[in-house]
Amino acid sequence: MATEVLVPTLGESITEATLGEWLKQPGDKVAADEPIASLETDKVSVEVPSPVAGIMGQHAVAVGDTVQVGAMLATVEAGDGAPAAESAQQPAVTQAPAAExxxxxxxxxxxxxxxxxxxxxxxxxxxxxxxxxxxxxxxxxxxxxxxxxxxxxxxxxxxxxxxxxxxxxxxxxxxxxxxxxxGGRKEERVRMTRLRQTIAKRLKDAQNTAAMLTTFNDVDMTAVIEARAKYKDLFEKKHGVRLGFMGFFVKAATMALKDIPSVNASIEGDEIVYHDYADISVAVSSPGGLVVPVIRDAQDLSVAGIEKTIGDFGKRAKEGTLKMDEMKGGTFTISNGGVFGSLMSTPIINPPQSAVLGLHRIEDRPVVRDGQVVVRPMMYLALSYDHRLIDGREAVTFLVALKNAIEDPTRILIDL
Incomplete structure (x- = not known):
C-alpha cells in the first residue's frame, strides 16, 4: 500500500514552491517524519517529512519543477525497507566506478x-x-x-x-x-532558485520605486574593541554567547531611530507610517542566498539578548530552518558586509523600509586626534535611504548619532 506525500501548507499567501532537491531516492528506507525533499519558497527552504515509515516510492516531480500546495510529490510504500534498499544499492556499487x-x-x-x-x-x-x-x-x-x-x-x-x-x-x-x-571552452546554465529570483525582483523593485541615496561616515572602533576585549570572556561565561560588534550597532541604531523617527518609518500609498518600535532586520548568509530575519522589539533587548538572537538566526540560516514568519516585517535593516572584507558599499533598501545601514571591515587608518596623526581602527558606515521620506539632514543626523554611541559606548548604557 502506498501513501502519498503532498506539498504541505507553506505559509500565509504562499501557494507554490520549487522542488530544490530530493533527500531520498526510490528504494531508500524512510522513517516517519524523516525529511525526503526540500522545497524552495520565496523566502526560505522547507523540508517535507515523510508521513509514514516505509520505502521511498517513485518521484512524481523533478528537481526545479514548480509545485502547488497540496500536490503530490512522491509515494512511500509500506515495508521495512531492508530488501528493497539492498537491491537498490547493489547496482550503485557495481556502476559507481564507471559513473565516476x-x-x-x-x-x-x-x-x-x-x-x-x-x-x-x-x-x-x-x-x-x-x-x-x-x-x-x-x-x-x-x-x-x-x-x-x-x-x-x-x-x-x-x-x-x-x-x-x-x-x-x-x-x-x-x-x-x-x-x-x-577542445574549446565550456559554459554552464543553472536555473535560478526561487529565492534568488525573489531577491532579484525585490531589489530591482526597490531601485525602481524609491528615490534612493546613500550617505557615508566613518567611526572609530577603538572603544568598542577595548570593551569587547575586556569583557568578552565574562560575557560568554554569563550569557552563553560570544560578544560581537553587531550587538553594539543594533542597540545604537535603536537609540538613533528613536531620535530620528523618519528613518524608522515607511511609505504606504500617500501616507507615512511611523513606528514606535524598532524591528531590526539583520542580513545573514544562507546556502541559498541572503536572508533577512527580524529582531522584534530590539529597543527592549539588551546587548546580550541581541547577540543571542543574531547567533540563533545565523545558525538556523545555515541549516535552512528559519521560519517565514521570522523574516516578515522589519522597520530598519543592518547589513554587515565587513565580515566578507567589504571596505565600502551602497546597500539597497529592503522594501517597504525606508533605510538600510551598511557596516564594513575594520582597518587601521591614520587619523588626526588632538592635532596629532595617530593610527586608529576605523570602519566606514553607509546609510542608503528613500529621499522621498528622509531628508539629507535627517540621514546625516542619524549617522552622527550612531557614530557617537559607538565611539563612546557609555552612551548606550545611559541612553544618551
Whole structure:
C-alpha cells in the first residue's frame, strides 16, 4: 500500500514552491517524519517529512519543477525497507566506478544531479554543493557537514578547500588536460532558485520605486574593541554567547531611530507610517542566498539578548530552518558586509523600509586626534535611504548619532 506525500501548507499567501532537491531516492528506507525533499519558497527552504515509515516510492516531480500546495510529490510504500534498499544499492556499487571516472575528465556532472557523489556519505549532496565539490576539487567524504542532519553545505566545502595544505590543489589541476583535449571552452546554465529570483525582483523593485541615496561616515572602533576585549570572556561565561560588534550597532541604531523617527518609518500609498518600535532586520548568509530575519522589539533587548538572537538566526540560516514568519516585517535593516572584507558599499533598501545601514571591515587608518596623526581602527558606515521620506539632514543626523554611541559606548548604557 502506498501513501502519498503532498506539498504541505507553506505559509500565509504562499501557494507554490520549487522542488530544490530530493533527500531520498526510490528504494531508500524512510522513517516517519524523516525529511525526503526540500522545497524552495520565496523566502526560505522547507523540508517535507515523510508521513509514514516505509520505502521511498517513485518521484512524481523533478528537481526545479514548480509545485502547488497540496500536490503530490512522491509515494512511500509500506515495508521495512531492508530488501528493497539492498537491491537498490547493489547496482550503485557495481556502476559507481564507471559513473565516476568520466566526471573529472568532463569537469561537470551532466544529468547525474540526483545521484549522490559518494554512496557512503551520511546524506545526499544537493546540486549546489555538488558543483562546489567539483569546483574546489575536494573529497566530500573528508568533509564534516554542519547542515541539518549532518548534510554538507557550500560553506563546509569552501572551508575544507581553504584549509587544505599547499600541495593539495594538485588534483584539481588534473581535469585541465582533459578539458583542453575535449577542445574549446565550456559554459554552464543553472536555473535560478526561487529565492534568488525573489531577491532579484525585490531589489530591482526597490531601485525602481524609491528615490534612493546613500550617505557615508566613518567611526572609530577603538572603544568598542577595548570593551569587547575586556569583557568578552565574562560575557560568554554569563550569557552563553560570544560578544560581537553587531550587538553594539543594533542597540545604537535603536537609540538613533528613536531620535530620528523618519528613518524608522515607511511609505504606504500617500501616507507615512511611523513606528514606535524598532524591528531590526539583520542580513545573514544562507546556502541559498541572503536572508533577512527580524529582531522584534530590539529597543527592549539588551546587548546580550541581541547577540543571542543574531547567533540563533545565523545558525538556523545555515541549516535552512528559519521560519517565514521570522523574516516578515522589519522597520530598519543592518547589513554587515565587513565580515566578507567589504571596505565600502551602497546597500539597497529592503522594501517597504525606508533605510538600510551598511557596516564594513575594520582597518587601521591614520587619523588626526588632538592635532596629532595617530593610527586608529576605523570602519566606514553607509546609510542608503528613500529621499522621498528622509531628508539629507535627517540621514546625516542619524549617522552622527550612531557614530557617537559607538565611539563612546557609555552612551548606550545611559541612553544618551
Amino acid at each position: 571516472q568520466p566526471a573529472p575528465a568532463a569537469g561537470g556532472y551532466g544529468n547525474h544531479g540526483a545521484t549522490p557523489v559518494d554512496s557512503n556519505a551520511p546524506a545526499a549532496l544537493s546540486p549546489s554543493v555538488r558543483r562546489a565539490v567539483l569546483e574546489h576539487g575536494v573529497d566530500p567524504a573528508t568533509i564534516k557537514g554542519t547542515g541539518r542532519d549532518g548534510r554538507i553545505t557550500k560553506e563546509d566545502v569552501a572551508t575544507a578547500a581553504s584549509s587544505r595544505p599547499a600541495a593539495a590543489p594538485a588534483p584539481a589541476a588534473a581535469p585541465t588536460p582533459s578539458v583542453a583535449a575535449a
